[in-house]
C-alpha cells in the first residue's frame with residue numbers, strides 16, 4: 001500500500017484540539033502523526049477511530065526499552081491498525097530485532113522504522129552524550145544497524161537522505177522531520193530542509209508539524225507544500 005508523502009505532526013494537548021485541525025485538512029492528501037503528548041492524553045481508542053475514518057497513522061512513540069517490552073509495545077501498536085511505528089535505533093540490535101520479529105507475527109504489520117539522531121540535535125548535543133562521531137557518521141552507523149536488525153527504514157534529517165540511500169539502498173525508507181518550507185521558523189529544529197529539497201534528495205516521507213498546524217490557514221499551507229513537491 002502506498003503511504004502518503006506527508007504526515008502532519010499532531011502535537012496537540014488533547015483530541016478536541018487535534019480534531020479541530022484534522023477537520024481543516026484537505027481530505028485524503030496527508031497522513032497524521034500522533035506523538036507522545038497526544039497519545040498520552042487522547043489514548044489508543046482515539047487513534048483507532050482515526051484509522052477507522054481512513055487516515056494513515058504514524059504512531060510516533062519512539063519506543064526504547066528492553067527487547068521484550070519493545071516487542072510487546074510494537075505488537076500493541078500493530079493492533080491499533082497504524083501504518084508506521086518507530087523505535088530508537090540507539091536501543092540496539094537486540095531490541096530492534098525483537099521488535100521486527102514480533103511484528104512478523106501480526107496481521108498487517110506497520111512499517112517499522114528506527115530513529116537515528118533526532119533532527120533537533122547537532123554535533124554539540126552528541127558530544128554532551130559522550131559520542132565523538134560526527135552527526136553524519138552517527139546517523140549512518142545507526143541506520144545500518146537498523147537495517148541489519150530487520151527494520152525497513154529510519155527517521156533522519158533530509159540532510160542525510162543522499163548518504164543513507166547510498167549506504168542502505170533505495171528501498172530503505174526515509175521518514176524526515178525537520179522540514180521547513182522557505183521562510184518559516186526553524187523553531188527547535190537544527191537539521192532542516194525545505195519540502196522541495198527533501199524530495200530532490202530522495203526522501204520517502206516527511207513529517208511536518210508547526211509550519212502547518214500553526215499556520216493561519218492550515219489547508220492552504222498543505223496545498224502550498226504539495227504544490228512545491230509536485
Ligand SMILES: O=C(O)c1cc(=O)[nH]c(=O)n1[C@@H]1O[C@H](COP(=O)(O)O)[C@@H](O)[C@H]1O
Pocket residue numbers: 009010011035060062086115117118119120155156177178179187189207208209210211
Ligand atoms: O520521530 C519523529 O517524528 C521525530 C524525529 C526527529 O528526529 N525529529 C522530530 O522532530 N520528530 C517529530 O517530528 C515532529 C516535528 O514537528 P515540527 O518541528 O513542528 O515540524 C515532532 O512531532 C517531533 O516529535
